[in-house]
Amino acid sequence: MPSSRRAFLGASAALVAAGCSGTPDVLGLRRSVRIAVSWSSQELRAFQSVLDGLGRLDYPVEVVPLGDDISTAFGPRSARRPDIVMLPQPGLVADHVDDLESMPEDLAGRGRARLWDELLVVGGTTYGLPFKTAHKSAVWYRPSVFEQAGLQPPKHWSDWLEVNRSLALEGIRPLALAAGDGWVLTDFLENVLLGSSPSAYRALAVADHPRPSESPQFAAALRLLGSMWSAPGALAGGVERSLVQQFPDAILEVFGHRRAAMVLASDFAEPVVHSFAADPADIAMFTFPPINHGTAAPVVVGGDVIVLPRPSTEDALDLVRRLAAPAAVDPWVSAGGFLADGRTSGYSRELSLLAGQLVAPGTLLQFDLSDRLGSLGAINGLWRVLTDFLVRVGNRGSDLVPGAVEAALDELRKVES
Known part of the structure; x- marks a missing residue:
């Protein structure tokens, strides 16, 4: 599915800098970690709150809202390519294996719902991590x-x-x-x-x-x-x-x-x-x-997953580790409209119903x-x-x-x- 809700949240072509989340790099001596996302408007602001909640980082972070053009993140490489992609089409991970770094073993081995493994594990190697789950029923x-x-x-x-x-x-x-x-x-x-x-x-x-x-x-x-x-x-x-x-x-x-x-x-x-x-x-x-x-x-479940285009950097990997921490998404959970894989607490009454259904046996x-x-x-x-x-x-x-x-x-x- 090329998009899951991008049109209704409005378009944004601007490059958004996560200034509060990174150390200012006034001399331009350190390369930014660039994150390509399909989110805009409310979702983009909520993701910014997640980045802000990570505290002081040793590198600048830039968010690139690509909307329905998120697939261009895997286009011809250039000096401005994204370092991390929040991919709203996990079904495409297998198609882009040659363009992706595998996830570190400590992250790849974390517990997650079985359905993610079918999408993110190729040949026994994990190429993506669940970030945001969508309950579509x-x-x-x-x-x-x-x-x-x-x-x-x-x-x-x-x-x-x-x-x-x-x-x-x-x-x-x-x-x-x-x-x-x-x-x-x-x-x-x-x-x-x-x-x-x-x-x-x-x-x-x-x-x-x-x-x-x-x-x-x-x-x-x-x-x-x-x-x-x-x-x-x-x-x-x-x-x-x-x-x-x-x-x-x-x-x-x-x-x-x-x-x-x-x-x-x-x-x-x-x-x-x-x-x-x-x-x-x-x-x-x-x-x-x-x-x-x-x-x-x-x-029916959808979602956004974290993937690392090749070649990755140590800074990008550090940011992935921070985003993969269970508490990292707390600001978005508080803002509403966010379900995390396996998490059942901290939601509104309506979303608690959905979160429980995602982990219920049978x-x-x-x-x-x-x-x-x-x-x-x-x-x-x-x-x-x-x-x-x-x-x-x-x-x-x-x-x-x-x-x-x-x-x-x-x-x-x-x-x-």
Whole structure:
């Protein structure tokens, strides 16, 4: 997945110096440690607070916000290349092994969730460290709307469809959909596929040449997704507004304008939710429900990982060690919108729920599929296919879903070939 939330946080092309975190180098005698990130706005400020919290360093630190162009960090080497990359696409680590230094054994051997090893360990060698985890199965909603309609958060997929129908009958649009950010659409589909067929999800995630168009379970997941998006009155503002809404716009629809009841939004949306909420007490969350009775709920995970482009420096390695310390991220945890691998304390009520789910035994946990699909899961692949699918079915009734599914599969075949 080329980006996970960068567009909604705003662009920043400027080079940001972490002046408080490094010793001033007024004579320019010591080379800065340059960190390439995809964060901007609130996330960039939160990361700056992490750097400031590291105390006095013996070298200057510069943060380079690359946004959706983070992949350029692995371009042709120059004197100004980054020393550290906070990579929002861990699925790309294996593709860039020749460009990366391995992590020191003392860092590589630290405990982490199993799913990270599949992405960060190549040939028995660790090339990246988890820094920021993203829980992509969270749904934020306004409890006052549910109470007004006499509804409870859904326990199963069928309950969710019924909740949406009941809200629509009350004249309340159930969903704000940020279709302007294609990754939101892939998050929706990934949760449905993982919840309905974990084996099919897993097979696509690890395939050398994945072909989702040939998977009956993938087609079935599209039909399920179509059953929600096609329901008349389901989408706030209809397809037209959904297509131009980016992530913050959808959150504003729910908590600011109050024109929708809920929005699929990862943990990193927390500061945005609270900044937009007209009523701070009217905020709640549920996680994506199981698709079938008696099955586990899906938990789709993304994240940002630390990697070291070759050749590394001692200063860069020192900074990686400091950032990898568990307490280093405390300022961001306090600011909100941050989950750390394996950490379950120090969060808000909503994020505590998500953090607990990430470590709970028996959880149906898998990494972001669109990331693992590479270009097939990106803007000219699955993003575009799902955008076209939404246009064909959104608010238009279930009769159009079968034809839209076939059209989506046809589009995927062209991308796969």
